[in-house]
Amino acid sequence: MSKPPSPILDLSHTGLLIAAHGSPSTKGGRTSSRKHAETIRNLGLFADVRAGFLTEKPFIKDVLDGIHLPEVYVVPNLAYRGFVSTTKLPQALNLTGEVTERITPNGHQRVHLCDPVGTDPSTAKTFAVRILSTMDSLKVPDTDTAIVVIGHGSGRGRESFxxxxxxARDLSRFGIIPPVFTTFLEEPPFIKNWRDLTRAKNVIFAPYLISDGFHGSEEVPRDIGFNTKSEIFIERLSHVQPNEMNQDGQRLIYLPPLGDAPEMAELIINRVRASLT
Incomplete structure (x- = not known):
């Protein structure tokens, strides 16, 4: 994201809070939300840009209370619209709807709750570009190759599924030719059973996860068969680079979670602009 998109409205007197779930077991400086906040802050589109979390410091309520501006936009850095974005996050922030009027020690403040970043129409294209770029750089052919998308899943509702x-279905619209299979962490088909879906010679695992926390850095790759304690694995993941290995005659390639992609910063801005239309 080399330059800011052409502004639709002047946001230079407003604040942006990127609200993420967080992970107490993940080092805060490595989180994608903090990276995107820094990227957007450097663009100068907003008067204040911060990241906050539900389960780790800085907590989203404390961050919101620290933004002393009359207008604040909250973008959930989440993959889909579900229980966390519609219930847990608004409750944590004491929000009453899409727009909440409140009185702070610094005066009147209007807080806008935007849709999660994963609902942006450009999400599938961003995902496809990442996969295609990996296939090109690692010389992965279209034939005898499969793409395995990993979502979170939930026993609470069907939104994630x-x-x-x-x-996953939309990937073919943006140039993905190999077959695409979908797996999940918390509901079938489970990622640990991915071999039941494909025996392709080349398998690219693409986590549709917005956070770079425990799921994307340890649980998912471990279920696939990667050694997540390997220094090389950790280093490549921290530099947003794919990891690969050969196992039982198959070439397995693991991409960093989608939320790590630098392009996601622009999608966060898009969610703010979508709330204005």
């Missing part, structure tokens, strides 16, 4: 499958 349906949204992840929709993103």
């Amino acid at each position: 349906e949204h992840t499958n929709r993103i």
Whole structure:
């Protein structure tokens, strides 16, 4: 993201809070939300840009209370619209709807709750570009190759399942030729059973996860068969680079979670602009 998109409205007197779930077991400086906040802050589009979390410091309520501006936009850095974005996050921030009027020690403040970043129409294209770039750089052919998309899944509702499958289906619209399979962490088909879906010679694992926390850096790659304690694995993941290995005659390639992609910063800005239309 080398330059700011052409502004639709002047946001230079407003604040932006990137609200993420967080992971107490992940080093804060490595989180994608902090990276995107820094990227957007450097663009100068907003008067104040911060990241906050539900489960780790700085907590989103404390961050919001520290933004002393009359207008603040909250963008959930989440993959889909579900329980966290519609219930847990608004409750943590004491929000009453899409727009909340409140009185702070510094005066009146209007807080806008935007849709999660994963709902942006450009998400599938951004995902496809990342996969295609990896296939090109690692010389992975279209034939005898499979793409395995990994979503979170949930026993609480069908939002994650349906949204992840929709993103996976849309990949073919943006140049993905190999077959695409969808797996999940918390509901079938489980990622640990991925061999039940494909025996392709080349398998690219693409986590549709917005956070770079425990799921994307340890749980998912471990279920696939990667050694997540390897220094090389950790280093490549921290530099947003794919890891690969050969196992039982198959070439396995693991991409960093989608939320790590630098392009996601622009999608966060898009969610703010979408709330204005």
